[in-house]
Amino acid sequence: MRPAIADETEAWQALRDGRAVLMLRHALAPGTGDPADFDLEDCSTQRDLNARGREQARAWKSLMSRHGIDRARVYTSQWCRSRHTAEEMGIGPVTEWPPLNSFFGGQGDGERQTRQTIAAVNALDEGLPVVLVSHQVNITRLTGVYPSSNEGVILSLPLSESPTVFARVSP
Template sequence: MALALALEPAVADDTEAWRALREGQAVLILRHALAPGTGDPASFDLGDCSTQRDLNAQGRKQARAWNGLLAQQGIDAARVYSSQWCRCRHTAEEMDIGPVTEWPPLNSFYGGQGDGERQTRETIAGVNALDEGLPVVLVTHQVNITRLTGVYPASNEGVILSLPLSERPTVLARVSP
């Protein structure tokens, strides 16, 4: 009993985070669904999915689960921005909550493939410059989310961040379907 009481404050009610996302006061940034492996093969070509790690059947199922979770939270449509990597684009497409716009600042910079500092600045500025409208969902990579938030998300895990974004954004909730 004492252990249960000690753990109770750690259990967060995400109601306010979801409300903020619905009302345009927050953004959901998530790591692509399951794509087994680490990094990309030496033959990696951004324009050829067959040369990249990509979602497996479980990853596609995970990505589709976002649609139901978002609908439960009152979000049936969103503005969706994705890394150009196939595993991110395919996660965003499988979510089926809106057209997917490729956004290079969300591209991976794992292993020196990009410029993490610049891309993080561009992500912050770009999100803050968005007009009001549907909720915003960003699909990206672990390194991008960790650099922005300090959170190390699992595959298919999302983080709801308070707007406006800053170099130290407020994490409202960690969520996953």
């Protein structure tokens, strides 16, 4: 997918100005999917960040700071690997948003969660930049982009079912 803005600097400016949102895939959590005994309330039953993943997540703070963003509103999936990515970023309080939860392997409802994510983002008041921490399937369904672990997309606001991707970014 070709970015809509040729200069990544413009994408970061749009994020700072509240004309865009950053949606990123959680940092490195080795494996695929979740174990059969997966329990949303128990991180020991889930794939979670390894040491490299925590390091990757912390790298967002300096990247965002270099682009003039020291604080943000951070919303995350309830999965531990996403929540821990959001917390390790250290750029603001973290709020769990169930529509950002994974729907990989038949968990959840991708169509409904995507609509809910679009509606929730578009209903936010003006304020600090917005960061969404989620999963590959959520980002791919919304944008058509298949992000690597710890990769994000800066998306034009208001969100729609086929949002404009300003840039793909990662620390």
